[in-house]
Amino acid sequence: MSLDLTRTASSKQPILRRPQLSEDVAVSIRRRIVAGALKPGTFVRIDETAAELGVSATPVREALVSLRGEGLLESVPHRGYRVVELTQQDIDDIFWLQGTIAAALAERASRRVTAEHLQQLTTLNDDLRDAVTRADADAVERCEFEFHRAINKIAGGTTLAWFLLGAVKYTPTHLHASDTDWGRRAVRGHEELIEAMRRADHRAAGELMRHQFTDAATLVRSFS
Secondary structure, three states, X not given: OOOOXXXXXXXXXXXXXXXXXXXXXXXXXXXXXXXXXXXXXXXXXXXXXXXHHOOOHHHHHHHHHHHHHOOOEEEEOOOEEEEOOOOHHHHHHHHHHHHHHHHHHHHHHHOOOOHHHHHHHHHHHHHHHHHHHHOOHHHHHHHHXXXXXXXXXXXXXXXXXXXXXXXXXXXXXXXXHOOHHHHHHHHHHHHHHHHHHHOOOHHHHHHHHHHHHHHHXXXXXHHO
16 A cells, blocks of 8 residues: 655655654654544555655654554554554544643633733734735745734743653644634634733633634544
8 A cells, every 4th residue: 555655644745854854754744644644554664765755764663653652543564554543532632731821821821911912913814814825835834823922921831841842743733724714713723812812811812722622623533
């Protein structure tokens, strides 16, 4: 079975070739598993994957070992690495963790936000709206990341943001970025979040952020 692992579930862009190739490979495979593009029971073979990605076998082998340690793959002697079933509960748990951390950061940010911060967030959300209108999935993914990074910086929660980044690696972000309806909902949700911050409604800010991750989980479940 030939797998085009140079692409995410719906992306036409090859993985970026940064120094840590094994992590690039792991990100690509991990997100395809979570998105349901790699079905349970599918074998991901080292030589085949290396050829498709245009890398050597070493970073692929390291990536597969890492994913086995995460429980996403299992090693089958003399056959390679096989995708383990990811249940609906697993998907819900992944997004619950992300939503819980992101909600805490949003609530904290709402207590520290300034007029300048609010303008920055509004501008970033405008950029996201434009990207959604153009159906530019790469720009949507980038703008969404920048919006959330800005909130995390306002919150000042370096440790929480670090944990969130670790959890987000399981998210097939390009899957969401390619869904225009999800993009429109994200823009509206950001608008509501900004308004909650403006009126210092800390609880609402947290819940609105949590809802975005719940919505994202619903989309992923529909593809798995």
